[in-house]
Amino acid sequence: MKETLMGNDAIAWGLIHADVDMVSGYPGTPSSEILGMVQKIKTKLKLPVYAEWATNEKVGFEVAYAGAIAGKRTAATMKQVGLNVASDALMSAAYIGNTGGFLLIAADDPGFHSSQTEQDSRVFAKFARIPVLDPSTPQDAYDMTRYGVELSERFQTPVMMRPVMRVCHAREIIEMEAETDFHAREGRFVRNIPRWAAVPRAGRLEQGYEALDRIEAISAYNWEEHLKPQFDALEGKSDVLILASGTGFAFARETMEELGVEADLVKVEMPYPLPVEEIRKRFENYESVLVVEEPYPCVEEQVMDPAKVHGRLDKTMNRIDEMKKEHILEAFKKLGLYEGENVYAPKLSFSIDVPPRPPALCPGCPHRDIYYAIMKVFKKNKSIYPSDIGCYTLALSQGAIDTILCMGASVSMASGLSIADPSKTVVATIGDGTFFHSGIPPLINAVYQGHRFILVILDNSTIAMTGRQVTPERFNQTLDIGRIVEGMGVKCYEHTYSHEMHKNIDFFKGIKNIYESEEHRGPLVVRVRQFCILDNERKDDWVPGEYAVVDPELCVACDQCTTVYKCPPMAYNDEGKIEIDPFLCAGCGGCLEIICPTDAFKLDEEKSGGGK
């Protein structure tokens, strides 16, 4: 059956068609749609499938992995930096193995489109000594998902599939099973203490040998099944051999076609473990070898022969950032495969200056107002503002954030900064999703050691940035952030976001007074109840429908709104006055007081219908 699908949807269908009935994970671009799609298929076809978001990637990995040691076919989904969080579990699972198929899907983001690092999960698979599959298209992703589950079951090891963003978010017509004949494996945990509870030293050492034997066997299998047939079919078209993994294959093939380059091309479907000796033997027929892959030189490092192999390490290809066909063209030129013009040069003879459009908080987003209030009260020069991973990271543009490291680090860095620079007030911000993910252990740490900082939990009751996945508290309201904080013996100060700015500012003034009072010890925790402007279930209860217009007589072009408040509809017009883009204004009313020093923002009575 042919079906137009996005890569992540194709992966979800692949899981269902591989009889996977337990899927867990944590949202993260570009992986987020996989689990959501499994949930949709489950509902649509009424399948007995467990598909739920975990509190973080480590938890998600472990839930799914446990299913696989009980004989079920299972999968865990996450983005590449999420794999860092799950890595502790992965490293041990690689020793212990599994009985049912277990597919770890770690989606990479070459080009840093929405990730803080460009790390390569294939290299992580190599580090953990588990096989990894690298799809080049959504069709590959569907096929390899099914294949990966089978491979995992056959060799009793976790298998990773590593799609990159250009696979996850690509769309094409997929050839897939027409019928879903779903047969979940029966889950039956068979006690095997030496295996499932292996301890150092003897137990784990033995498993270490087994893992090495497994990876050797898979390497031989990789040669026989994937690589040898391709090498045997090569025609010796060129002195240069091209080895390409995942999207590298797609980019290389297309570049060759467009430039009319004839060369021997091998698609590396399983970039680890590679049968290195067998591959190197085949190098003898060539003068040089070009490896095309991203983002790290994973295949290149394995097959390395400094006399022959070129790629990222010797800068024949780009060293960092997303691959472009232009990079491959340049590499072809260096290796003598191509001598023509750069067809990928822009056809414009002059450059056009376009103002940048940096990522911004949505119009109507309450984060903007809360950060504005925090900055107004705690001041730029007197405080340090560690923050965290989520939509609110975009308050960077308001100058309201000083540090970003990784999920949950706002809290622990607030501890560290408060120790290192006690002359400043440390005001940390974290979202509710991130607090549940990894903000709780560092807060316990801060409470027990009595660190002095203010932690503001921005609770919009959704994991907004990745597409509004459900948070634990939203799903089950007994999980109350306030009660979690109070369980640590610390008062949780509550505030409810208001579109009347003075209420937010007054609240934080009160917090500042409490924090500076002699009685206060240790961290001060605030939970601000908010909403997400894109959350259709909740936003109507919050947004007053108060649209703003600018009184041009009052606007003195002072830049306050465009630099400190930073709401996207506000921009200068040809007369040098601020104007509000009526198509963008969300009617939140947040700018109607305090933001403008001359009170130029007025209620648009006609559009607002007098407000709600």
Place this chain on the structure above:
Amino acid sequence: MKYQTVIAGFGGQGVVFLVKVLALCAGNRELKFLGTENHGMSQRGGAVSCDIKIGDFSNPVIDRGQADLLIGLDANEALRNLPLLKEGGHVVSNAQEPFPEGLPFHVHTIDANARALAGEFPIQGLNVFMLGVTLATVPDFPFSIEEIETALRQINAKVADQNIEVLHHAIADAKGIEN
């Protein structure tokens, strides 16, 4: 046939919706295609562009100097993506001011914002409006009005009639513009 289209705008304008419409059109005719989305971290307001390559391609990204068509839902986003166009390619953009002179492309601009403000169509239909302008101005655009209509019905039957109305409004409005 090989035909590469870039659709550019900012978050909330319905760029991804348009790429889905074109994907459906290609799928209905059993044409091979590959599409992809380029967006950063913002949900609303950040730059968004989508590539869709119809024909026998193996990677979904459109490189510089390659696109046959650029549809801009916003003038600045269209200008930002101009390097992707091939010589003699078409750019169809919502724009409040004319594009620079001397571009090596066929340029079709229309002030869709002003028309939406005047109540000619709801701003939520901007994406479909610009698709209508494309149908009216780009001779080698690979899909017919009927094919677009079919895809609009497939993608969301509930609002298909409104969308098709906007489409036809745009086609009538845009006949003959070229600057």
